[in-house]
Amino acid sequence: MTLLSEILEILMVVSFGASWPINGRKAFKARTAKGTSPLFLCLILFGYVCGIASKFINIGFNIGSTKWYVVFFYILNLVVVSINLAIYFRNKHLDAKRAKGEIE
Numbered sequence: 677m678t679l680l681s682e683i684l685e686i687l688m689v690v691s692f693g694a695s696w697p698i699n700g701r702k703a704f705k706a707r708t709a710k711g712t713s714p715l716f717l718c719l720i721l722f723g724y725v726c727g728i729a730s731k732f733i734n735i736g737f738n739i740g741s742t743k744w745y746v747v748f749f750y751i752l753n754l755v756v757v758s759i760n761l762a763i764y765f766r767n768k769h770l771d772a773k774r775a776k777g778e779i780e
Contacts, residue, residue, distance in 0.1 A: 682746070689727075689749040696756040700763055708774075709767040717761045724754040 703712055727750045735744065773779045 686746060686749065689746065689753060693749055693753045693756065696753060696760060700756065700760045703760065703763045703767060707767060707770050709764055709771050712764045712767070714761060714764050717757060717764065720757050721754060721761070724750050724757065728754070 728747060731744075731747045731750070770779065
């Protein structure tokens with residue numbers, strides 16, 4: 677991989693990574709699952725897992741490789757999107773309680 681392609685990949689992963697906490701905060705504050713797609717979140721998670729797997733295949737398992745820093749961002753994004761998925765299920769539970777009249 678060339679230096680330019682590595683920089684572009686990092687910018688892509690960091691850009692996505694900056695977006696997910698904003699999305700999660702908005703969903704947490706909204707307290708509703710409306711407008712959130714768990715399938716979409718799962719597809720994003722799958723994409724990050726594929727990105728991580730790609731790094732293992734392309735870089736190999738050489739821990740001393742200088743390109744492992746990109747994997748950190750993939751894993752960080754994977755964690756943050758997983759938190760977004762957990763917020764979805766929390767909000768879905770709140771929606772169900774709201775529908776039963778248990779909460780406002």
